[in-house]
Amino acid sequence: MPQSTKKTCVIIGAGHAGSVLAVQLRKEGWTDRIVLIGEEAHLPYHRPPLSKDLLAGEKEVAGIALRGQAAYDAAEVEMRLGERVERVIPELRTLRLSSGEELVYDALALCTGASVRHIELGDGLDGVHYLRTADDAMAIRTDMRPGGKAVVVGGGYIGLEVASVLARKGMHVTLLERAGRILERVTSPVISEYFTALHQDNGVDIVTDAVVTGIGGEGRVSSVLCEDGSEYAADLVVIGVGVNPESTLAEEAGLQVGNGIVVDEYTRTSVAEVYAAGDCTWHPSALYGRQLRLESVQNALDQARVAAANIAGREVKYEALPWFWSDQYDIKLQIAGLPIDYDHFVIRGDRLNRDGRGFAVFYFRGEKMVAADCVDRSAEFLVCKKLIGKQLPVNMQALADEAWGPDSFEMRDDFL
Ligand code: FAD
Numbered sequence: 001m002p003q004s005t006k007k008t009c010v011i012i013g014a015g016h017a018g019s020v021l022a023v024q025l026r027k028e029g030w031t032d033r034i035v036l037i038g039e040e041a042h043l044p045y046h047r048p049p050l051s052k053d054l055l056a057g058e059k060e061v062a063g064i065a066l067r068g069q070a071a072y073d074a075a076e077v078e079m080r081l082g083e084r085v086e087r088v089i090p091e092l093r094t095l096r097l098s099s100g101e102e103l104v105y106d107a108l109a110l111c112t113g114a115s116v117r118h119i120e121l122g123d124g125l126d127g128v129h130y131l132r133t134a135d136d137a138m139a140i141r142t143d144m145r146p147g148g149k150a151v152v153v154g155g156g157y158i159g160l161e162v163a164s165v166l167a168r169k170g171m172h173v174t175l176l177e178r179a180g181r182i183l184e185r186v187t188s189p190v191i192s193e194y195f196t197a198l199h200q201d202n203g204v205d206i207v208t209d210a211v212v213t214g215i216g217g218e219g220r221v222s223s224v225l226c227e228d229g230s231e232y233a234a235d236l237v238v239i240g241v242g243v244n245p246e247s248t249l250a251e252e253a254g255l256q257v258g259n260g261i262v263v264d265e266y267t268r269t270s271v272a273e274v275y276a277a278g279d280c281t282w283h284p285s286a287l288y289g290r291q292l293r294l295e296s297v298q299n300a301l302d303q304a305r306v307a308a309a310n311i312a313g314r315e316v317k318y319e320a321l322p323w324f325w326s327d328q329y330d331i332k333l334q335i336a337g338l339p340i341d342y343d344h345f346v347i348r349g350d351r352l353n354r355d356g357r358g359f360a361v362f363y364f365r366g367e368k369m370v371a372a373d374c375v376d377r378s379a380e381f382l383v384c385k386k387l388i389g390k391q392l393p394v395n396m397q398a399l400a401d402e403a404w405g406p407d408s409f410e411m412r413d414d415f416l
Pocket of ligand 1: 039040046049132326327
């Protein structure tokens, strides 16, 4: 019998990155075998709705699939859902599944994402939740009660989105944040203040400098205790205190790991024929001059496309501009770039007047725009994505002055 000459690319993790990588690899001309292995039983799905429409009951799990089964069939992607990879042995180009089965690969992509950080309080009590998967979101939905008391631990984007849904569903919501302001890790005080006021207007109590030390109850949660002795009654607790990159598999396989799986600009790990994409990576950014670990759909999709191109034999660098969004109540925040290492900012619009016209904050390092937070300002967001991504010169006069439209933000010769 002649030996099969077909090669196999195995992708571990059937989330945003894994799903795109599989389908894109076929588009890149890979004619051999593609196997996509995912621990969750659902077809790969959009995660953002978990703290938005799905949590609010406006969508169901089947309605948030990234693509239907037919798309994987058409791309001849072998789906292995509900299966976990336990070990990767790069020397043998082999991996072992939880079932005990072994698979040999020629190319491997790690798209293992991230998993929630646990605070190890209230474990085992009904009504205490974390949120990363569709099953988590459905469990929170089941516990939502109009008129009930909810405590959200953590004032990052996910905690705030959850608080906005719970408040809209008629729950009395208290949000406890350990830092001095919400969103401290990810944005400026201006944006933190705006979202604090927005939540307060919608009846959410925001408590900062609140260090949670206990979650109590008998069988079911009934209270949350803080270090300063304050206690909050709770029928439902949702904990959103960040995620850790899923890099254990990589570490055990001897791959270089920092704040995630270390990859170069071609999405290659430290081991030959092993690539990585998405939330699990610690990757270089030429634009920001540092290694980054991003938790965003943009990063997962763009990096996965680059990985697919490189696995298929092209040489493509990952150079995409980071961008992100968050929906709270009827407000859309869109973020272009990363508001880090800035030395000053410019505000456009009236941030105190919530009249539906929105506002934007543009962050600069010297003359270089490094990020923009745009609240209900999609036109500004789109222009800033281009300005930051292409490092174009900025017409400073136009930024704060609404007499100038966003199309005037780029410095052109006729403005000189
Ligand atoms: P994931 O989507 O996490 O997929 C990784 C998959 O790998 C998981 O299904 C996991 O089970 C599987 N896996 C891990 N290890 C193994 C193993 N050993 N064997 C088999 N399978 C394994 N981003 C935005 O840009 N905008 C938003 O508004 C936004 N909202 C969000 C709201 C919520 C509630 C959450 C949780 C995330 C949100 N994000 C948002 C972030 C975004 O969803 C992630 O950045 C994105 O999902 C990352 O994709 P990924 O493929 O890297 O990882």
